[in-house]
Amino acid sequence: xxxxxxxxxxxxxxxxxxxxxxxxxxxxxxxxxxxxxxxxxxxxxxxxxxxxxxxxxxxxxxxxxxxxxxxxxxxxxxxxxxxxxxxxxxxxxxxxxxxxxxxxxxxxxxxxxxx
Amino acid sequence: xxxxxxxxxxxxxxxxxxxxxxxxxxxxxxxxxxxxxxxxxxxxxxxxxxxxxxxxxxxxxxxxxxxxxxxxxxxxxxxxxxxxxxxxxxxxxxxxxxxxxxxxxxxxxxxxx
Numbered sequence: 229x230x231x232x233x234x235x236x237x238x239x240x241x242x243x244x245x246x247x248x249x250x251x252x253x254x255x256x257x258x259x260x261x262x263x264x265x266x267x268x269x270x271x272x273x274x275x276x277x278x279x280x281x282x283x284x285x286x287x288x289x290x291x292x293x294x295x296x297x298x299x300x301x302x303x304x305x306x307x308x309x310x311x312x313x314x315x316x317x318x319x320x321x322x323x324x325x326x327x328x329x330x331x332x333x334x335x336x337x338x339x340x341x342x343x
Numbered sequence: 344x345x346x347x348x349x350x351x352x353x354x355x356x357x358x359x360x361x362x363x364x365x366x367x368x369x370x371x372x373x374x375x376x377x378x379x380x381x382x383x384x385x386x387x388x389x390x391x392x393x394x395x396x397x398x399x400x401x402x403x404x405x406x407x408x409x410x411x412x413x414x415x416x417x418x419x420x421x422x423x424x425x426x427x428x429x430x431x432x433x434x435x436x437x438x439x440x441x442x443x444x445x446x447x448x449x450x451x452x453x454x455x456x
Contacts, residue, residue, distance in 0.1 A: 270448035328435035331388035
């Protein structure tokens with residue numbers, strides 16, 4: 229049982245490049261979410277999904293796209309990377325679509341640097 | 344905007360001492376959760392307390408919730424060096440907007456051997 233798997237663990241991009249951060253869970257969880265963590269800012273919600281085919285915006289969605297074609301996968305896309313998107317990105321999931329009702333399972337993060 | 348805020352921002356104690364950290368939030372919530380994050384790792388869930396509960400225990404952890412003051416505290420008793428980590432509270436608004444779980448900025452706990 230792998231839990232929540234994020235790939236890659238580290239990535240360096242140049243401004244303007246695009247990339248996709250992968251998140252996969254093998255627990256049949258309905259709810260999945262993406263956060264970014266910056267020094268002194270805690271975790272901020274980017275996008276979330278309450279099930280396959282359903283996504284919505286969080287607190288800081290600008291510059292990011294998501295899709296949820298399967299229950300297992302929830303990729304995060306940066307269409308045109310900017311230095312302000314340098315951060316550590318975390319994916320989380322839970323069975324209950326209301327995340328306050330259940331513990332969230334987190335991946336180990338993707339550390340992204342944009343030059 | 345962040346719903347919960349932890350206090351203090353940083354706490355340094357000796358092994359064997361107790362550590363208390365607090366979380367304040369702004370609006371009505373259903374439940375409140377506490378998480379731990381070791382350096383370079385993802386967050387790990389510690390405990391969930393429901394809005395109709397006042398206190399909850401799990402091993403060396405004791406969490407209290409005061410909905411009238413919109414605050415919660417996490418007490419770690421008999422701390423160990425392995426407890427060194429950042430601790431976060433997480434809440435979601437009660438009612439229809441509780442698909443969004445928001446985290447505070449965290450308390451960095453250092454337990455010195």
